[in-house]
Amino acid sequence: MKKWNRILAAVLTLSLTAGLTACGGSTSDATANNASAADEGTVSNGSSEVYRTLDEIKESGTINIGVFSDKNPFGYVDENGEYQGYDIYFANRLGEDLGVDVNFVSTEAANRIEYLQTGKVDIILANFTVTDERAEEVDFALPYMNVALGVVSPDSKVIENLDDWDSNDQMIVISGTTAETYMIDNYPDIPLQKYDSYATAKNALENGSGAAWVNDNTEVIAYALQNTGYTVGIPSLGSNDTIAPAVSKGNTTLLDWINDEIKTLGEEQFFHADYEATLVDTYGSDYEESLVVEGGVTE
Known part of the structure; x- marks a missing residue:
């Protein structure tokens, strides 16, 4: 009997050890899988940025491009649920x-x-200054x-100068834009x-919540052209800047390919x-040469 008890105890010990080892192995595998998922792509500068290289995008068969869905005529969703606009035209050619x-x-x-930093998109094409x-x-x-900044306001009170701003009025801006930064730094x-979106900013202007709206001059000019009763009193505010695609920090394979693509597209x-297909109905031909940059070359 004592011999049988010793055998039984040994069997139980081996079973328990095996069970613990199996549980430990399962946890390690899960940790490894999570680490692998988090490390998809290259981590740069000690950050937790995640991105896909050019080869990984090609292998997947799909590229994820971040665009606006409410900024007509640059990026918006039409009545059929399809993305349209200047940035969309470019994005489709990239794909x-x-x-x-x-x-x-x-x-x-x-x-x-x-x-970009979390790997939700590979490229941002959303009027990124x-x-x-x-x-x-x-x-x-x-x-x-x-691009530059511009200010649009109702015809009843056209804002042509920010230096004599009425302290009782508020300026509408969109969070995370160069317009917000410029106003905080300079005024x-x-x-x-x-506001978080272009749609809510426009609604605020139309509802009289703010005296004026400062944003990219392309946006406010388009708004005034498409909506009666509004005037762009300040068509150019601050410095002249450029719009460009953006990728995650350190994603050199994708960045190099986009740069080569832009140069090649400039030759044709x-x-x-793109402007004539998506913007000319809004701006006409007068703005084309001042807005368009071909081949990545600015004057």
């Missing part, structure tokens, strides 16, 4: 030349950097458009009314064709 399908991911201005501050967090490709005494005057 065609890369040989992959394009998956459009709707973004808001404040989410553009986050979507190049700034030194942003270049510390993402990598910009060559530019494809010029800290002007109270800001901040692609961005002029």
